[in-house]
Amino acid sequence: MLQQGARPPISVLIVEDDAVTRRLLQLAIESEPSLQMVAVFDSVKPALAWLETGTADLLLTDLGLPDGSGIDIIRACVQNCPSCNIMVITMSSDEDNILACIEAGASGYVLKDAGRLDIVRALLDLHGGGSPISPIIARKVLARMRDEIKAPSSNATDDGAIAILTRREAAILDLIARGDSYGDVAKLLSLSVSTVQTHVKNIYNKLSVHSRGEAVFEAQRRGLLQMGSLKARE
Numbered sequence: 002m003l004q005q006g007a008r009p010p011i012s013v014l015i016v017e018d019d020a021v022t023r024r025l026l027q028l029a030i031e032s033e034p035s036l037q038m039v040a041v042f043d044s045v046k047p048a049l050a051w052l053e054t055g056t057a058d059l060l061l062t063d064l065g066l067p068d069g070s071g072i073d074i075i076r077a078c079v080q081n082c083p084s085c086n087i088m089v090i091t092m093s094s095d096e097d098n099i100l101a102c103i104e105a106g107a108s109g110y111v112l113k114d115a116g117r118l119d120i121v122r123a124l125l126d127l128h129g130g131g132s133p134i135s136p137i138i139a140r141k142v143l144a145r146m147r148d149e150i151k152a153p154s155s156n157a158t159d160d161g162a163i164a165i166l167t168r169r170e171a172a173i174l175d176l177i178a179r180g181d182s183y184g185d186v187a188k189l190l191s192l193s194v195s196t197v198q199t200h201v202k203n204i205y206n207k208l209s210v211h212s213r214g215e216a217v218f219e220a221q222r223r224g225l226l227q228m229g230s231l232k233a234r235e
Contacts, residue, residue, distance in 0.1 A: 010037035014057035045069035079106035130183030
């Protein structure tokens with residue numbers, strides 16, 4: 002069992018239509034004192050209704066739901082509960098679905114059949130600033146990004162749209178892109194977590210995004226990532 006901190010439990014919202022999977026997720030969350038399940042739904046409509054007034058620290062959602070797509074839930078969560086971190090757990094490894102989830106605001110994407118998934122660890126990692134993602138999904142996203150970068154495009158230069166990041170911001174973005182949490186970034190760059198969070202907010206503003214997943218996607222699309230070049234200083 003993971004160590005319980007003195008802070009209030011991290012609230013979790015689950016949207017999953019498969020009864021067996023839903024129960025396994027509930028049991029995993031109930032086994033960890035630092036997590037608290039606040040609501041569980043098996044379809045889109047009640048989840049959207051709940052998000053109109055409810056709040057959670059973490060959203061764990063499937064994509065293929067009986068009455069629609071989990072992407073609609075992600076969008077509603079971003080709009081109504083912007084501080085909530087979102088992770089998709091699904092059977093779908095379709096590239097369009099993956100990118101649509103990232104663009105909508107998801108920061109994690111894991112496959113149900115990707116072996117034994119430590120859901121507690123993944124949720125705590127997500128809450129701590131990480132981006133849990135199945136290796137096969139990461140490979141597909143990176144391949145798609147490489148293809149888009151190689152393809153001729155005017156997006157990188159139209160109306161001076163390339164965001165100018167400071168060297169510190171670029172270093173932080175590189176670390177986030179490889180999956181480091183805010184705490185890891187703070188240790189590596191000898192900064193406080195609050196300072197890292199301030200830099201991340203500035204990065205979001207410059208890239209016109211609202212989540213880590215979107216920031217990484219947009220920075221890669223614009224050619225701003227320089228993975229491994231972490232000697233940046235202000």
